[in-house]
Amino acid sequence: MRVTFTVNGRRQEADDVWEGESLLYVLRERMGLPGSKNACEQGECGSCTVRLDGVPVCSCLVAAGQVEGREVVTVEGLADFARQRAEGGCADGTCGTGLDEAKGWQARPAAPQSGDSAPHEGLSPIQQAFIDAGAVQCGFCTPGLLVAADELLERNDSPSDADIREALSGNLCRCTGYEKILDAVRLAAARGENRTAGQGA
């Protein structure tokens, strides 16, 4: 079957999709968007978390056919999504990465990094905070955690530790012991408040 839906703001089509294929498989193997990870494929670990019409879901549990006509945001589109949200929202469905850009995806060297905590071009606040706080080790859980944490901060810009733990309880991490993930979310929240304060709000 053919499935047509919006990924990171752009309409995309996938052909020859089997009825049993998950959204995760279609994203990773048919659309060249492997950022959403395949760690358990049964909705237990959260590594494949994406936004489906704004709601965080495990894309491994969503049948590809279910997303017909709907909007998906993956980690690849997170920075654009966050930037456009900050600039006034993505309601017209124009946020995100283009199809050609997505298909042309390839691993490339990291941009040179500065040692201070100044935000890098092109990263969302939560992505930058994960790097700065040391919340990335093997990094396999990171995309799912970023999508979940970004959604948390969207609806609660100053979450308590209990709020953060509750929001991220569906995302397993085996490396970090979660402490630095908590630090990262706190950092992103703090920077968000600082920015507002700096604008005189």
Add this chain to the structure above:
Amino acid sequence: MADKETRVATAPGRTPTNLTQGSQTKAGIGESTLRPDGTLKVTGEFAYSSDMWHEDMLWGYTLRSTTAHAEIRSIDTSEALATSGVYAVLTYDDLPTDVKNYGLEIQDTPVLAHGKVRHHGEPVALVAADHPETARRAAAKIKIDYAELPVVTDEASATAEGAPLVHENRTDHHIGHVPHPNIVHRQPIIRGDAAEAAKKADVIVSGEYVFGMQDQAFLGPESGLAVPGEDGGVDLYVATQWLHSDLRQIAPVLGLPEEKVRMTLSGVGGAFGGREDLSMQIHACLLALRTGKPVKIVYNRFESFFGHVHRHPAKLWYEHGATKDGKLTHLKCRIVLDGGAYASASPAVVGNASSLAVGPYVVDDVDIEAIALYSNNPPCGAMRGFGAVQACFAYEAQMDKVAKKLGMDPVEFRQLNAMEQGTIMPTGQPVDSPAPVAELLRRVKAMPLPPEQQWLTAGAGADVRALPGGLSNTTHGEGVVRGVGYAVGIKNVGFSEGFDDYSTARVRMEVVGGVPVATVHTAMAEVGQGGVTVHAQIARTELGVQQVTIQPADTRVGSAGSTSASRQTYVTGGAVKNACEHVREQVLDIGRRKFGTYHPAWATAELLLEGGKVVTDGGEVLAHLADVLEDEAVDLELEWRHRPTEPFDLHTGQGNGHVQYSFAAHRAVVEVDTELGLVKVIELACAQDVGKALNPLSVVGQIQGGTTQGLGVAVMEEIIVDPKTAKVRNPSFTDYLIPTILDTPTIPVDVLELADEHAPYGLRGIGEAPTLSSTPAVLAAIRNATGLELNKTPVRPEHLTGT
């Protein structure tokens, strides 16, 4: 070593990449430099092994045994092979050479089962197809006629008269030293006279402990891509812990010389020991060579539980004696590790469990024995802590018991018996670097305790999420009691018992665009621990450059050894440091040749490379590196070794077997709902000596991660194997639980840096020690809260409620 011209396979669409990092202002050793792969990892661009992709690739799938022990009477693959979209179906009969087994030390593991299967989930057949679901469905059509055999599952059944032998006709080098063919290896440690010393004891305390089977549960599944080359060779992109160890095992099975099996590390989603053994490596290569097409294999989580070895479950019998003034008199202990169907790392795990069985304490008279069994349970091998974890669980429980019987404070009792620099280990080896055991306990005890039980004062306003049971709203504090427990552990660093534990680094220095640049190439597996970060820090420190490129790890450079045993920063970090030092000397030689006549300091002063310049130790600038090197490059590949170790005597266990020791202490604070048996760990504080923190941010991250894995085994993690059938009952993240962010408490960390003069920069391997003491600290806290004995991991509700 293969040169570039032999790499005739076409590269996949996604490949591992150089990691370049420059311009960090805090970037040398001792700084919390950020990861060079961090940006790629947060944007989803980092290419993990399961992300590998090739234009016309096929998908491989492994058919696994549904029974634990059976003779294979026949395999019929015809229907599977006839399935549309299937390109190959392989069984044992299709293996290309006479080498049909592999293994880390003992080559007893079949690539594909032949004649019989020895454990549930053993690989039997392989399928390659154009879609993963096609491969799975075709595999389901393979008909296997199994004739069930009786299983051995524990020491009693494995060594009973007439017990089935897991491996008939063993010929490995341990067979002459084991009391039964179903015992992989046995290591006694005898020092002094434990029986005589026991007579001096005022109290004697014994206990029997059971440690459950833990899984590494790394998140990135076993996966990779094999691309056949036009020269008959194969390129393998894979997640592993040791490329060259894989290569040594893969090439003979494929019948290829090692230079025709070209391995590149792809992104690794955690390892923790579970990637020391091969999983899909040979299978993918076989399918690629058979079909002539690139083949990708990605395990799902169910298969991952069968695709790697686990932590050895153990039974431990301990007896300690002590005088009434609190000095330990003797230790008798016996440790039985279940190695499962294949040897994997069992012999080395036995060596660790026995040599570290006494813990970080002074006990002159010991009688220790550790064995590992062959059984029809899942194979067990390396996991973080490696034999020391099981022993620590038991000896720390014993320390609390002895202290209680003496009426002493458990921390003071430990401190009274704590080893220190100069202590002689039960193996006869002197501890010749700092061993701050008493100090770590003092530090962890001195950390402020978390606030008292909030619902005692907050009443109805208490946050129910903080209670055992959490949002399930099972209690409002009634029946909830708090406990505090302590533990400390000792772990060896690096490979022991005489193993040639070397590493190799290639370092290149050149001028690019007027800027001096260093390139570091090693075969070190970056599995998340942060080695790539540290290597760049070392190169910056030693070569005085800002920009460092870390090349992808592959087999075009010499072996780096394994990313395990807390050894990689020590050994490969040491190799990078060593190579940098030699590169520096050559750079200085070039400088002397070009500029030596202009300034006497070139000949007389101690010269350093700093900030892109050659400077004297007094700070005088002699030249810019760009002017020294111009268009010359210095490029060296060197091996580096730490000081040698020696094997333990097979009868007495004596020998200088270990390179270095690592120490951590924990304090756990728990709250237990005694009515429902629910445990909430409130805080798990850690103090650890790291020798020198090369990257403090990464050090703390490793300690917190290791602590959490220890917490997991204390209260939830266990692979459950049916004792009658030896079948695994819970191979999924639904049924095998690892700690979530709700299960994991705050983990304050106190890092001590007492340099080890034998190690590069004085560093001490850190990855494993925090996993040791975390588990017994949590158990001690639960015992403290409930008064129960609790001698088994994980603690389950029924153990607390007596149901």
